[in-house]
Amino acid sequence: MLRPALRAVKPLRASAVAPRARTFTSTRHVRNEGPSLNSLDTFSDEEQMLRESVQRFATDIVGPKVREMDEKEQMDPTVVKGLFEQGLMGIETSAEHGGAESSFTSAIIAIEELAKVDPSVSVMCDVHNTLVNTIFRKYATKEQQDKWLPQLSENKLGSFCLSESASGSDAFALQTRAKKDGDHWIINGSKMWITNSYEAEIFLIFANIDPSKGYKGITCFVATKDMGIQIAKKEQKLGIRASSTCTLNFDDLKVPAANVIGGEGLGYKLAIEILNEGRIGIAAQMLGLAQGAFNAAVPYTYSRSQFGQPVGTFQGMAFQIAQAAIDIETARLLTYNAARRKEEGKSFTKEAAMAKYWSSVIAQRVSGQAIEWTGGVGFTRETGIEKFWRDSKIGAIYEGTSNIQLQTIAKFIQKEYS
Known part of the structure; x- marks a missing residue:
């Protein structure tokens, strides 16, 4: 049964919006009861x-x-502030903690729509919702949720700190260490390629408290920038350039023992489970990117005429556009299938890997074609079409490379057929 809406939908104004205003209702998605099935x-x-x-x-x-x-x-x-004011940084978070209390699919919808305009803004929203907020909602104690989730819903950006220079695809080879000191932990080490880190104020840091146990010593800690986290370097990137990606250093970073999330030695479990969900978010980002490039380029092909007809009506061009539309739709179905399976409590690891892999492939393919469809105009920075292509490349790299996704899918197939 649907709960009464907790937020009223209001027309968006370009001017500042009052804090805590929400532009969508918080009622959760509920499947229709009965024998009928939805598309x-x-x-x-x-x-x-x-x-x-x-x-x-x-x-x-x-x-x-x-x-x-x-x-x-x-x-x-102002964009970061707007994301909070529109309720887009606490989509699944409970109303009790200042969030919209909506569905996982709602988060995927928001990520997709933002990526149609700017994938950099989309990934900021994605990481904050599908990684940071989810860890607090699923693994934090009631006291930790009461302390951190309202801040993450209202005005403080979160960052997920796992990758290191020698720990990328092999996420559990991390070298950051944490040592107990009374009622605190002392963290030393560094992280690389950390999204949102320049603007973030709340950080989830993965460190090993007992290297002798291997990955079973990995533990998740929550820390704030004012505790002494050092932003060492902001990367200059090919794409998603407005999204900050930084190196972080921890030099005797002192974190209260109460800031352990999920329990000592359970960080590996948190990371594995959360990254599976996060991959659906990246799939949505790449899906939105592909659609954004398509939307920007296709109208041009029907307004630009050569040899007495619009270039988009020539068979060679028309077939490319049709194939791109099919490709985008397949990525969309894979992405939302994974999201719905996650909501329904079904296994979704293979489906998330498929969605993330294929959406990344399609994002690169369609955005590259969009440049070609628009010719010289598309090659300039003025239209923004080339930016979609630059932004698309990261989809094959972060939150599990394309080869890692294929390896995951292959393992499921092997298990099923061998």
């Missing part, structure tokens, strides 16, 4: 309202700032 592109009224709300925010607030943020390689603070 994968069937969404509840609440989810559709969310999609429309995020579309307006992305178009009206994010859109005018995309090129400037990319050129400066910096997220505009």
Whole structure:
């Protein structure tokens, strides 16, 4: 049974929005009862309202700032503030903790819609929701949730700190160490390629408290920037340049013992489970990116004429556009199938890997074609189409490379058929 809506949908204004305002209802998605089955592109009224709300925010607030943020390689603070004010940084978080108390699919919808305009903003929202917030919601104690989730819902950006220079695909080869000192832990080491780290104020840090136990010594700690986290280097990247990616150093970082999340030695379990969910978020980001590039390029092909007809009507071009539309739709179905399976409590690791892999492939393919469809205009930075192509490459790398996804899928197939 649907709960009464906790947030009313209001028209988006370009001007500042009052804190805690939400632009979508918080009612959870509930499947129709009875024998009828829904298609994968069937969404509840609440989810559709969310999609429309995020579309307006992305178009009206994010859109005018995309090129400037990319050129400066910096997220505009008003965009970050807007994400919080629109309720997009606590989508699954309970109303008790200042969130929208909505569904996982709602988070995927928001990530997809933001990526149609700017994948950099999309990944900020993605990591904050599907990784950081989810760890607190699933593994933190009631006291930890009461302390941290309201901050993460209202105004403080979160960062997920796992990767290191020697620990990428092999996430559990990390060298960051934590040593108990009375009622505190002392953390030493460094992290690399950490998303959101320049703007973040709350960090989930994975460190090993007992290297003799291997990955079973890995533990998750929550720390704040003012505890002494050092932002050592901000990477200059090919794409998603407005999204911060930094190296972090921990030099005798003192963290209260109460800030252990999920229990000592259980960090590996948290990371594995959370990254499976996070891969659906990356799939949604790549899906939105592909659709954004398609939306930007296809109209041009019907307005640009050569040899007496629009270039998009030539068979060679028309077939490419048709194939791209099919590819995007397959990525969409894989992504939302994985999201729905996760919501329904079914296994979704293989489906998440498939969605993440294929959406990354399609994002690169379609965004590259979009440049070709628009010719010289698409090759310039003025249209923003080339930015989609630059942004697409990261999809094959972070939260598990494409080869890691294929390896995961292959293991499931081997288990099923051998």
